[in-house]
Amino acid sequence: MRRVADFFDEHLNAVRPTAPRPRARWHVGHVGWQSSQEYPPPSRPLTFHLAAQGTGVHALNRLPDEATTSLAWTHDPEHPVPSSTGIEAIWYLLADYPDERGLADRPDVLTFRTEPLSEHLDFAGQPVLSAQVSFSAPSTHVFAKLQDVYPDGTTRPVSWGRAVLSERGGDTLTLTLDDNGYRLRKGHRLQLQIQSSDFPHSAVHPGTDGNPWFTTEAVRSTQSLVVGGAAGARLVLPAVTVAEVRDEGAW
Template sequence: MLYPGMRWEFLPPPEAARRVLHLAGGADGQLASRRDAAATAVSWVHDPDKLVPTATNLWSLLVAEWPDYRATTDRDDVLAFRGEPQTEALELAGPVTFHGTVTTTGPEMDLFAFLLDLEPDGSARFICRGQQRLTATDPTEVTMSVGEAGYVVRPGHSLLLMLCSSDYPDFIPLTGTTERWWFATSMRPTTQTLEIGGRAGARLELTVL
């Protein structure tokens, strides 16, 4: 029973450890144990007229439907970073956190991060997700929760991190202008840029057993 003033706290098991995967490979999109030595920038476009679709009919059906994101990861307005196939089971057991530096050509940007299980047949299944709205007209460091994962990535499967700037209709998108969606008379695409490689390159922090 939860009493007033109490709250649930989900803590990793005491034997859990931190594992860091670096976003690497430039346009090839890799999750790697070592970062690229040279810093580079990768970009994607948020177009309010061509929004990234929500994968399910209702957010509450995400686990029940367990949708396949493979078509979404192939979109031009999405970045996808793939890890190597697992040689043994990888047990995720706690917080997943994204660290990176982003910039947008718009007044604001939405950053959505999906951690997916890339199966040998090419399907990409949901593990966890996070999102944050940012004012990033100048390079902006972001530390964002991608949720809590209790999941086993089986041998032959790979982790896949998908980044995008809309998830419609679950989230009302930005217009690319200072106008809010409900009252907007115009919309325009914006470009988001992420730094990878180098000392401050983007990375994903996992809690594993």
């Protein structure tokens, strides 16, 4: 509350602060409050390439595979991927912090995961997923989620993104995930999941060109994306360097 009071003192009561106030303040999960003269703060792009790895969980690698591979996932409107929290709980996520490890076992979810990190990885801003996506329906929904996989397998959500692809718009996907500041700690794994439903948080795509809010027709569809090679799917994180601080007087 002290900083809030100081802010109003400066702007309403013309009380000059004893030290220059930073233009931006932001929070990094597992670290604390940070400050900078701009937000997002200066960052460097850190690229992870999606890579095929047999069946089940695939890989997130710093270098792309030489060979290209097409990886597919299904979408069944009658059995959509369930949201991991209720409609209300999404507004107080940490009070009902979901463990999403079971989603990796579903055939309608593509999962990509790094090896355990050898050092902390900090990012702040908006991660971006780029991919060429094919789909059998006239259009499709694409949901992407970043997750933090703990050494014991606990899987926590970090950042979300969503997009609609259509025949008219083509198959090029540039999906900007939600703004976030987070530390993936040493020994943890970064995970990316891609799917075509997130119910009940989002309306279910019917697999046809019908309006998802009104149509009663539902058709299974297949989506796929290309990994490997020069045009393979990739995830770019805005990596930053943060200070090890905890500012308990932030609010």
